[in-house]
Amino acid sequence: MLATFETELINTIKELNENTAPYLGEFENKDEMSLLIKGGDSFVFIEFVGENYKDMVKKIATYNIHILSTTQSKNKEARLENRLNAIRLCEKIDLALRxxxxxxxxxIKPNELKVSFNSISDYGYAYVLTRAIQTEFIEKTYFLMEEE
Incomplete structure (x- = not known):
């Protein structure tokens, strides 16, 4: 159920941004971040955060959508435009998911949006917005299945 949902979530966002993938710790790896910044593009990473049961059959899953916008330029105008690009992409994703x-x-309920990374490095500038989302699932059991 969660794996299918995550795949569909990634594919939905991929329609807006081809560079969409599961989050696999890219922001924690300096070499990986330098490659992303050198790419000078926007990237979206989907991170499964967790799930909990609301009652006996309903569960709520939480995901983070990390929107990384990068530019090799360090000048103020380019950094501002880069930041605005991340915000615009986030708004498009919010609309698509709604x-x-x-x-x-x-x-899919959008929750908090926050800046999780904002930095100038030797390679350029990176800005990351993180949108938390939640959604519900019903655990299907033989009690809930329709008769054929």
Whole structure:
């Protein structure tokens, strides 16, 4: 259920930004970050945060959507435009998810949006917005399945 949802979530966002993938610790690795910054593009990473049961059959899953916008330029105007690009992409993702129907069959609720990385390095400038989202799932059991 969660794996299917994550795949669909990634594919939905990939329609807006081809550089979308699961988050695998890229921000913790200096070499990986330098490669991303040198790429001078926008990237979206999907991170599964956790899930908990609301009751006996409903569970809530939480994901982070990390929007990384990079530029090799360190000048102020380029950094500002880079930051605005991340905000615009976040707004497009929010709209797409609000209108999507993924396998969870419930709405995707956007939660907090925060800046999780904002830095100038030897390679350029990187800005990361992190949007937390939540959605519900119903655990299907033989009690909930329809008869054929």
């Amino acid at each position: 209108n999507s129907l993924l396998s969870n069959e419930f709405a």
